[in-house]
Amino acid sequence: MVQNAPHAALFLLVALVAPAASAIPDGLLPNGNFEETPAKSQLNGTRVMGRYAIPHWEISGFVEYIGPGQKQGDMILPVPEGAYAVRLGNEASIRQRLAVTRGARYSVTFSAARTCAQAEELNVTVAPESDILPIQTVYTSSGWDSYSWAFKARHSAVTLIVHNPGVTEDPACGPLLDAFAIKTLHPPALTKDNMLRNGDFEEGPYIFPDVPWWVLVPPLDEDDYSPLSPWMVLSTTKSVKYLDAAHYTVPHGAHAVELLSGVETALVQDVATVVGRPYRLEFSTGDAGDGCAGSLFVRAYAARGSVTVPHESQGKGAHKRGVLDFTAIANRTRVVFVSMAYTMKNDGTLCGPVLDDVSLVGLHSHAARRFLL
Known part of the structure; x- marks a missing residue:
């Protein structure tokens, strides 16, 4: 029994320091x-x-x-x-x-x-x-x-x-x-060329690789943690679709978001800004190549500015770039994206424009002077 004591002590020590x-x-x-x-x-x-x-x-x-x-x-x-x-x-x-x-x-x-x-x-x-x-x-x-x-x-x-x-x-x-x-x-970090986090939507919920559809991100209270954090889905009952490039056409990278249900659903993110400073918001929009054909419209809002980017979709995956220049009126600015139309596919299911590759930068030096003029 005495001879076995060191072995027992060693076993106990290993058990105590072993990771959970x-x-x-x-x-x-x-x-x-x-x-x-x-x-x-x-x-x-x-x-x-x-x-x-x-x-x-x-x-x-x-x-x-x-x-x-x-x-x-x-x-x-x-x-x-x-x-x-x-x-x-x-x-x-x-x-x-x-x-x-x-x-x-x-x-x-x-x-x-x-x-x-x-x-x-x-x-x-x-x-x-x-x-x-x-x-x-x-x-x-x-x-x-x-x-x-x-x-x-x-x-x-x-x-x-x-x-x-x-x-x-x-x-x-x-x-x-x-x-x-x-x-x-993994909470997305800020980068030197984008004031928005997760602007390319690469951080998001799990998508089953063998299921040929998307994952819905439902509306939540603003204090909740979103699967697309720090983006929030604001709506009463409607969701947005989270898409992957394996099954759909996305403008940039491996993932994008499809906006549904017209103005009933908004995708938003709050960002720190400086009052009076000019900024530029850019984004890609189009269709996911999923047969969502017709007139698609994405409207972006920031401070007192807004821009609507139309896309006449053939449902084959085309996209274009949108730009909104604005001047901050508060120390925090809410960036908002909504679909301005209600669109359905031939099978009667809701669809809408794709949003991807969203960036926000401050305008400085000669670029800011041109904007202010």
């Missing part, structure tokens, strides 16, 4: 696509009976496990990723415990589809942060959309909760959920 469990990597959450199925003994038809029946998840309330060929009346319920999804009934929720890095920012991406209820919404929580995400507007012809939501980790382990706060006559009329993923966000 590593944070969850970017990508699909454990059983995030619900392909690990509950035991048959834990199912009553489609209803999940056990609180921990779905591997890696905990449920409460009326939760259904939706498989291949499952019907809602005469309609077959589609599943966007793999073969299975879940449905949350009235006041039902699903949750998962996550190992994270304390103080880090994360974005969660998941797919959702409404069923027989109309004005559906989801309450997404990682305590103490919580937001209601509206899902009543459908942006795909399949009925499934991918949503994003961001949070700051206050502890090294947090619980992601998605709750259906709706109350309908049929408890099985709740939304379908599938394909949960996570991504660590």
